[in-house]
Amino acid sequence: MSLPNPPEITNMTVEIRVLKVGGKQVTLSLFKQLREEPLISHEGTLNGTPWGIVNHHPDKCEPRSTLTHQHLVWISHAGELLRYSLYNKPTFDWPSNYTASTATFVCEAADRLLISNTHEWIHGRLTEPPLRADQHTGRTTYRPDLLTANGDLKIRADASEAAMNAAHAKRNVDEPFPAYAHISSWPSEDVPAQPDPRAAADCAALDEAIAILDAEVAAWGISRAQVMKNYQMAITAEKERRQRHRELHISLAAVPQLFIGA
Incomplete structure (x- = not known):
């Protein structure tokens, strides 16, 4: 060739x-x-x-x-x-089934935003509860953790004990258990529902829970606008770090x- x-x-x-x-x-x-x-x-x-x-x-x-x-x-x-x-690849880009994966971002700023949103909802300044809710026996049960996302960044926020106590105290007032003439019977034509004698106690418990949550939020020493700004800054910083x-x-x-x- x-x-x-x-x-x-x-x-x-x-x-x-x-x-x-x-x-x-x-x-x-x-x-x-x-x-x-x-x-x-x-x-x-x-x-x-x-x-x-x-x-x-x-x-x-x-x-x-x-x-x-x-x-x-x-x-x-x-x-x-x-x-x-x-x-x-970095651990935050590992598949979530690996125990060492750090894909979900956790930070104080996210926790505070969830607590602040709960605080606003408790006071009627937000219409929808920011906490995840489950239904058990006809009543709402709120969960302390909330998973959200910002673009491809997964974020977890955890509500404080004060926020959770206030949320459930509000639930007790908004969704009271009916009091029955006979404990073992549902309300019916034969057994009509009676006013719940615990209503006044539930309202008092709600006032106490709100006062504790108010004090927690006030102790931060920053405005709600600053809470929201800190959250956005934390998200931006984490994306840049990654x-x-x-x-x-x-x-x-x-x-x-x-x-x-x-």
């Missing part, structure tokens, strides 16, 4: 990076002794300088389905040689490989 141009061999230089300590090449035995510490901080910044990736798994690494990982050697700002398990993590995972995956001795 004739070729239009004759074949040729080109010499290329390949750089091999060798991990050495004190002038001696690091062995597998020493690599296994390196302490595992996070290279990426919670805020999405580096805790030190990455040196390279070692193509060896020193531990019985837990299989995580599609979550591949590499072991990266790095040096801390204090000069300590360490290693780090770099997964192909983006920094994602970018670092991409750049660290491209760190050159290090060779160590047997």
Whole structure:
């Protein structure tokens, strides 16, 4: 077969990076002794300088389905040689079925917004209850946790004990159990419903619960507008933090490989 141009061999230089300590090449035995510490901080910044990736798994690494990982050697700002398990994505991007997943964002600002919304509803300034509700025996039971989303960010908020007590105290007034002539019978033509003697006590309990919730919200020392602003600021900051993590995972995956001795 004739070729239009004759074949040729080109010499290329390949750089091999060798991990050495004190002038001696690091062995597998020493690599296994390196302490595992996070290279990426919670805020999405580096805790030190990455040196390279070692193509060896020193531990019985837990299989995580599609979550591949590499072991990266790095040096801390204090000069300590360490290693780090770099997964192909941050924990908040892991599937929710992994126990280590941190996909759901939890923060005080979200909790305070839920408590503030409950406070507004209790006082009649919001028409719909902000808490999740279940129906049991014909009455509403509110749940303390609320799951929402802002774009692709899942958020969990938890109401305080004062907010929950006030919500259920309001429920007791708004949805009283009917008092029956016979405890074992539903109201009927033969057994008509009677006024609930507990109504006055329920109203007093509601007033007390509202006073406690009022005091909790007042103790924050900020306006409702500031509560809402703090929530939006927290959401924005968390989205930016997660983006920094994602970018670092991409750049660290491209760190050159290090060779160590047997």
